[in-house]
Amino acid sequence: MSAAARTADAGSPVAINPPWLFTAEHLEWREKVRDFVDRELAPTVAERTVERHFADELIPRIGAEGFFGVRISEEYGGLGKDLTSQCIMLEEFARVDGSVCNIIEAGSVVGTLVEAMASDEQRRGYLPRLARGESIAAFGLTEPHGGSDAGNMWTRARRDGDDWLIDGAKDQISTLSSAVSEHVIVFAATGEGKAPERPAITAFMVPLDAPGITLGERYAKIGWVASDVRRIDFDGVRVPDSAVLGEPGRGYADALNLVTWARLAIASMATGVIQGCLDATLATVRERESFGRPVGEHQDAAFKVSRIIAKLAVARGLTYDGCYRFDHGHDYGRQASVAKLIAARLANEVAFDAVELAGATGLLETSAVARLYGDARVLTIGEGPEAVQKMLIARSLGLR
Amino acid sequence: MSVASQIAFTDMPWAFDDVQTDWRASVRAFAENELRSGATDRSLAAETPDAIFDGLGKLGVFGLRVSQENGGAGAGLTDLCIALEELARVDSSAAATAHTQGVVCALLEAMGSDEQKAAVLPDAVSGKTVLCFAITEPSGGSDAGDIHTRAVRDGDDWVLNGAKQFITNPGTPRSKYALLFANTGDGSEDRRQVSGFLVPLDAPGVTVAPKYDKLGWRASDTHPVFLDDVRLPASALLGTEHRGLRDAMAFLVWSRLPIAAVSTGLAQACLEETLDFVADRRSFGKGLAEHQAVAFDIAGLAADVAAARVLTYDGCYKFDHGIPYLQEAAVAKYMASEIANRVAYRATQLHGGYGFMDDSAVTRHYRDARILTIGEGTSEIQQLVIARSVGLDV
Numbered sequence: 026m027s028a029a030a031r032t033a034d035a036g037s038p039v040a041i042n043p044p045w046l047f048t049a050e051h052l053e054w055r056e057k058v059r060d061f062v063d064r065e066l067a068p069t070v071a072e073r074t075v076e077r078h079f080a081d082e083l084i085p086r087i088g089a090e091g092f093f094g095v096r097i098s099e100e101y102g103g104l105g106k107d108l109t110s111q112c113i114m115l116e117e118f119a120r121v122d123g124s125v126c127n128i129i130e131a132g133s134v135v136g137t138l139v140e141a142m143a144s145d146e147q148r149r150g151y152l153p154r155l156a157r158g159e160s161i162a163a164f165g166l167t168e169p170h171g172g173s174d175a176g177n178m179w180t181r182a183r184r185d186g187d188d189w190l191i192d193g194a195k196d197q198i199s200t201l202s203s204a205v206s207e208h209v210i211v212f213a214a215t216g217e218g219k220a221p222e223r224p225a226i227t228a229f230m231v232p233l234d235a236p237g238i239t240l241g242e243r244y245a246k247i248g249w250v251a252s253d254v255r256r257i258d259f260d261g262v263r264v265p266d267s268a269v270l271g272e273p274g275r276g277y278a279d280a281l282n283l284v285t286w287a288r289l290a291i292a293s294m295a296t297g298v299i300q301g302c303l304d305a306t307l308a309t310v311r312e313r314e315s316f317g318r319p320v321g322e323h324q325d326a327a328f329k330v331s332r333i334i335a336k337l338a339v340a341r342g343l344t345y346d347g348c349y350r351f352d353h354g355h356d357y358g359r360q361a362s363v364a365k366l367i368a369a370r371l372a373n374e375v376a377f378d379a380v381e382l383a384g385a386t387g388l389l390e391t392s393a394v395a396r397l398y399g400d401a402r403v404l405t406i407g408e409g410p411e412a413v414q415k416m417l418i419a420r421s422l423g424l425r
Numbered sequence: 426m427s428v429a430s431q432i433a434f435t436d437m438p439w440a441f442d443d444v445q446t447d448w449r450a451s452v453r454a455f456a457e458n459e460l461r462s463g464a465t466d467r468s469l470a471a472e473t474p475d476a477i478f479d480g481l482g483k484l485g486v487f488g489l490r491v492s493q494e495n496g497g498a499g500a501g502l503t504d505l506c507i508a509l510e511e512l513a514r515v516d517s518s519a520a521a522t523a524h525t526q527g528v529v530c531a532l533l534e535a536m537g538s539d540e541q542k543a544a545v546l547p548d549a550v551s552g553k554t555v556l557c558f559a560i561t562e563p564s565g566g567s568d569a570g571d572i573h574t575r576a577v578r579d580g581d582d583w584v585l586n587g588a589k590q591f592i593t594n595p596g597t598p599r600s601k602y603a604l605l606f607a608n609t610g611d612g613s614e615d616r617r618q619v620s621g622f623l624v625p626l627d628a629p630g631v632t633v634a635p636k637y638d639k640l641g642w643r644a645s646d647t648h649p650v651f652l653d654d655v656r657l658p659a660s661a662l663l664g665t666e667h668r669g670l671r672d673a674m675a676f677l678v679w680s681r682l683p684i685a686a687v688s689t690g691l692a693q694a695c696l697e698e699t700l701d702f703v704a705d706r707r708s709f710g711k712g713l714a715e716h717q718a719v720a721f722d723i724a725g726l727a728a729d730v731a732a733a734r735v736l737t738y739d740g741c742y743k744f745d746h747g748i749p750y751l752q753e754a755a756v757a758k759y760m761a762s763e764i765a766n767r768v769a770y771r772a773t774q775l776h777g778g779y780g781f782m783d784d785s786a787v788t789r790h791y792r793d794a795r796i797l798t799i800g801e802g803t804s805e806i807q808q809l810v811i812a813r814s815v816g817l818d819v
Contacts (some may be wrong), residue, residue, distance in 0.1 A: 039752065039815065045439040045742045112716035307815060321812075327819040330511040335756045342735035349439045363728040418724035422700060 028201040038180045039303065039334055046109060046215075054110050061090055070122045071302040071391040073251045078250065079243075080125050081204040087125070088158020093132045096340040097140055103154035108286055109143065109348040112293035118298030120304070121393075123400030124251035126294060128161075131199040134287050135162050135210065142228060142271035142279050145204050151208075151230065162208040162230065165195035165257065168181045168278060172197065173413050175212075175284075176277055178226050180259065182213035189215075189269070191229065191237075200253050201240055208232055209257060212276050228276035237262035248399030284408055285358055286351055288365035291408045292344040295368035298401050299337045301371075302379035305331060305393040320382070329382055333375050340368035359421040369404035376401040435510075436732070440738040447506060452508045455484050456515035464516040466791050467644040471636070473597055473643075477519060478526075482552020486512075486523045490531035495542055496550045497530070501745040502679055506686035506737055513690030514697075518644035520687045525593040525645075528680045529556040529604055533623075535676050536604075536664035545602055555597050559589040559605040559624075559650055560670070565667045565807050566591065570617045570670060574652060576607035581620065583662070585630075585655040586681035596648045600626055603650065604663060621669030622661050629657035634727050641792035678751055679744050681758035684801045685737040688761035691790050691797070692730045695765075698787045699723055702776055706736035710750060713775075722775060726768050730798045732760035752814040759807035762797035769794040 042052060065086055073080060085141040087093065095111045099102020104110075111133055118126035138154045140148060141164065166172075168179055180193025191213055200206055205423050208230050216225030231238070243258035271279055308322030310330060343364035350357035376398040380387035387394045405411050419425075435449065441524045459480050467474065481487060483573040489505045491497025498504070505527060512520035530549050533556065534542060546555035560569050573695050575589025585607050594600055596689075610618030626633060639647060700723065706713040714720050736757035743750035769791040773780030776787050798804045812819050 040743075040749075043739065044746060044748055045739070075428070262480045288692070309816070314720075321817040322819055324819050327812035328805075328808040331759075331808035331818060332816065334752065334811050334815065335760050337759060338736060338753065339732045342739050343732060346437065346731075346735050353435075355438050359727070360731065363731045366725075366728050367732055389746060399657035412721065415721040418727055418746045419714075419720040422723060422727055424700075424703075424720040424723060 033184040036105025066122045087379045093158040097156045107352045116293040116297035119294035121299040127252035129251045160207045165209045167355040169196040178214040180213045191259045194324045195257045196256045225274035226277035227273045228270040283287045289347045292364035292368040295372035296340040298372040336371040362414040362417045372401040452511040460516040471643045478552035487526045488550035496547045503741040503795045510611035510686040510690035513687040514694045521642045521645040545644040555599040557594040559603045572608045575609040583657045585652045589650040619669035619670035621663030681754040685757035685761035689733040690766040692765045729764045733764045753805040755810040
């Protein structure tokens, strides 16, 4: 009965590497990121959380590893890796420190966006420094009046001689004021037309020291508490024509294309949150005792752990199924929405149970599960809330 | 062509090669042509048609997990799960019939002597002979090792007494053998001693009692089986004395994944039925699916089906590539079966009154979903397995 030998894996840890997708290079990459996160972030994350301390001092180290440029081509100073690698990286960051993950997620997404949209001259100008984290460009799409209907852009840019003048506001924008934040990519209407017909939208690379820019105060948030999210206002901000990223009027189409795969980035962060909750929970239920035995030997607690493991498998399976499709050139739009919808919801369910199992220690801001509980909340919202994902899935099924 | 079938759902490029995609198409054609039109009638009448064994046998489903040397296909678990997913998409009773026969054939090959295999396997693979698998007893199913049926040596023979319950496939005209498990210990051992036997169903003392009337899987054949001084020769012993059940359970860990596949197929069917239904229905002056709540609900069903499918074939991939999969099989079975029930519930809701009528396919799927969190280990047992897989002592 040789096949019976296949079953002998009792006591195994939870598999984190889908064998149908991960190459030796992916496995090494996960090790590298995990080592970095455990060494550089884990020892100090609780302190940063309690103090709401934005990790300016860590950005050069993160940059030196090339994490910001994970998907930027090697030609422009990046690592030239695939979406799978980006998602592995974000999963590992989110497992430990959602606030720093917020920096690296926005930063690494922007790098890919700039490479996709920019002229060769712009690429050579911007990408090497973005790839190394020597410069950060924030991503300015969402506006104060709403985020989901991203095409309904109120911020406007109009021609003035050879320049453009930008008026409007962007809100909920990440990493506008780190020590190395130099630009914000602003999406602005540059043509006529209102919803449901969309105006032409153009993307601009705007220097943050341009006259007419006002940064709001950093928001206090329920999660990602140590990241930098704020509002930015534009009052007649003048930029030269060379600030236009890509084709004038094509910015929205390019950005839409962008946010499709970025949903998988969020799904990978949800997977990381669930993994972080599982790691913390397993330690808790083995160490803590009640009624004369470890908490984890009570059936109710053990089954909660089982459900966390099951949900982790769902989130991870859907995330990397989507990555596989993207990296191998298959259609992946529906899968990206499915992965984002389900993984983000599961991250919140899991974080709730992880806090429950931790008991009162899970309420302390210094605890991993309290931090992950807060960090989970944004995941059903950022890059399209549940309603938007369902809308997209429904459309993919031919419903309207 | 229906709305739903125009949309590709089932692809999973990392899991299926071209041969497997063709295999799916073959099973789908069989299910559509041979099973669909009569599935609801068979379910309501609780009839297991004899011809289904010829059809499934010819298709090659029963021998997928049997080596070519013994007349099977020597195919992977992925191939079996593709087949069962496609069968369940149309007719869960047929999937249940195929699952039992397919798993029992594989088990017989793993445990049986050369003589037993030669005598039984060729006809079982072709569907001429039907086999059943008898562990569960009236006293309980989840604690599978707690076997009260006893087998006692009498000279060279064995004499069996006891009762088995919820046994699939013992009552068809072609049903010939049970792979049956009986206690062979004397109660003094630390470990339970349960042995396997290849029991001819026509042996004196074997009674296949009238079939159960069931909520779902109504067209699969399920009966109690009673053993009253059933005398068997020594050659009826299956596998190693006292170790039969342990070996069988170890071998059959993978059989959780076919139930995940059946769950995926059922959920897929509910999604497709619902898409077709809402395409033709109107309310408040617009198409049913133009109501956002309806459209979003269907989107949720599609997402759940995707989750069930990815877990199922991730587990299959690991099994087929010799990678540990115990935890994955339990997770897939647990999650996919719960998803199937949730999806079937929502699908009947979206069908309105039609979702309550016995001649709707979706109503049949709702009935058929219920067993999925119970058979092959309840959801509670799966959670137990998962907890133990990370070292929690429960």
